Amino acid sequence: MSTTNVKKIVKQFGIKASAQKRIRGGIYRIVTPEGRKFCLKRMTKQIARLRWIDRMLMHVQRSGPLLAWRNPQNPEGRKPHAISQKGEFFVLTPWISGREPSPLSLTDMRACGIALARFHKAGQNALKGDISHSQIGMWYSTLHSRQQYIQKKIAKAKTNSFSLPISRFIQRHGPEILRYANQAKALLRSSGYESYRQSPRKNGVLCHGDGGPSNFILNENGTYLIDFETLHVDLRAYDLYRVIYNSCKDYRWDFSIAKAILDGYREVAKLKKTDYKLIRVWLRFPFTTYLVLSPFKRFPFTESRLQWALDSERRITSFLHKLEEYETRH
Template sequence: MSEKSTTLVKKITKQFGIKAAAQKRIRGGIYRIVTPNGRKFSLKRMTNQPARMRWMDRMLIRVQRKGPLLAWRNPQKPEGRKPHAISRNGEIFVLTPWISGREPSPLSLADMRACGRALAKFHKAGETALKGGISQSQIGQWYSKLHKRQHYLQKMMAKASANRFSVPINRFIQQHGPKILRYANQAEAMLRSSGYDSYRKNPRKYGVLCHGDGGPSNFILNNKGTYLIDFETLHVDLRAYDLYRVIYNSCKDYRWNFSIAKAILDGYREVTKLKKMDYKLMRAWLRFPFTTFLVVSPFKRIPFTKDRLQWALDNEQRISSFLQKLEEYEKRH
C-alpha cells in the first residue's frame, strides 16, 4: 500500500475509535484492518450518499435483530456506534466485522443450498424491517431497466453495422446481433405477460429488502453459518430479482448447469414458499442477454473482444434450455 493510502486508512479507522496496527488492501476501496489485540475489521469505501447510507444502516440493523447473519456494524459495541466516517475528500467509509471463512463454491450443491437458505432468511427479515415504509424502491423500474439495456445493445449493433470496431468484432456482431436482439425482445415480452404490472402497482404489498447483487462472492461460509456481505446495492425490490442475481452470478461461469440453480431454489424453499409469479419474473430477467450486454459495455473486468463475444453468445444460447428446466422445476414445486 502507498503511504498516502496507509495514512488515509489510519485517519478513517481513528474516527471509528480503533487503531490499525496492520492493514491490507483487498481491492479498490476495501481494506482488512487488524487492531493491536488481533481483532479484524473490513473498512470499505461506499459510493452511496449520506441519506442513502442512513437508510441502509437502519434497514440492516433491523434485519440483524431478526437473526440473519450479516457483515454489518453492531451498534452495541464501541467500534459499531458510528454508522460511517467521512474522509477529508468527502468519501464515505463503513467499518464492519471481518468475516473469516470461505466463499461458497457453485460446484458444491450443499454450498448453494446454504446460499438459498440465507437469502430467504434475509428476505423474510427484510419484509418486517421495512415496516410498511417503501423507500429506495426499484420495483417499478423493471421496464425502464430492460429498455435502457436493450437500447444500448441496439446502439452497439448499429456501430458494428457501420464498421466502427475491429473487423472480427464487426463481423461477429453483424452475424449474431439479430439473435441477441431477439433474446432482448423475448425478455421484455415475457415480463409484460408475467403479471408484473400487478406487482409494481403494489410495492407495499410485495416489496422486500433485496441485496441487489447476490452471488458466490457476496456470501461467506463458516462454522456459525452463512453470512451475507457487501450491501452497497441494497434496495427495495421483488424477491425474484435477488434470486435472479444469485442464480445468474452462480451459473454463468459453469455452463448454466441447472443443478446449481436447483440447489439455490431448494435451499430458498426450505425457508419460504415461491409463487408461480416468482418463477415468471426470474425467467424474464434470465432471458435478457445480460452477458452480451456486459461484454459490449465499458465494464473493465470483461474485455470487448471477439472471443468474449463468443463466450457471451454461448451463454445466451445455453440459457434457452436452462429456462425450460426452470419451468419444469416450477411445475414440480
C-alpha cells in the same frame, strides 16, 4: 489511498490499525493491535441513502440473519460511518472469516438459498411499508434502456466502428442478441408483473441486489451475507435471479446449481408461479452480452469474449426450460 489516510479513517471509529491490506478498490482489511479484524469499505452513496441502508440492516440483524454489518453494542460499531479527507463515506464492519460458497457444492448453494430467504423475511419486517429506494416499478425501463444500449452498439458495428472481427461478429449475431432481449420483454408483459408492481408494499422485499458466491461467507456459525452497497427495495425474484446468474454463468448453466439455491430458498419461504416467471425474465435478457459490450473491466471487449457471451445466452434457453419444469413440480 495511502496507509496514513486509511489509518486516519479507521481512527474515526475509535480503533487503531496496526496492519492493513488492500483487498480491492475501496476495500481494506484492518487488523488491530489486539488481533481483531475489520473490513473498511468505501460506500459510493449519498448520506441519506447510507443512513437508510444502515437503518434497514440494523433492523434485519435484530431478527437473526447473519450479516457483516456494525454492532452498535461494540465501541467501534457505534459510529455508522466515517468521512475521508476527499469527502468519501466509509463503513467499518466485522471481517467475517470463512470461505466463499462453491457453485460445485450443492450443499453450499442450498445454504445460500436459505440465507437469502431468511434475509428477505427479516427485511419485510424492517420495511414496514417503507418502500424508499424501490426499483419495483423500473423493470420495463431498465430492460428497455439496456436493449437500446445494445442496439446502439449494433448500429456502430454496421459502420465498422470497431475492429473488423468485432464489427463482423456483432453484425452477424446482432439479430439473435436482440431476439433474446425482445423475448425478455415479452416474458415480462405476460408474467403478472403488473399486479406485483401495483402492490409494492405487499410484494416488495429488502433486496441485496448483487447476490452470488462472492457475497456470501460460510463458517461454523452459518451463512453470512456481505457487501450491501446495492441494497434496495425490489421483488424477491430479482435477488434470486442475481444469485442464480452469478452462481451459474461460469459453470455452463448447470441447472443443478440453481435447483439447490431454489430448494434452499423454499425451505424458508414459498415461491409463487409469478416469482418463477419473473426470474425467467431477467435470465432471458442477454445480460452477459450487455456486459461485454459495456465498458466493464472484468469482461474485455474482444471477439472471443463476445463469443463466450453468446454461447452463454444460448445455453440459457435449455436452462429456462428446466426452470419451467422445476416450477411445474413445485
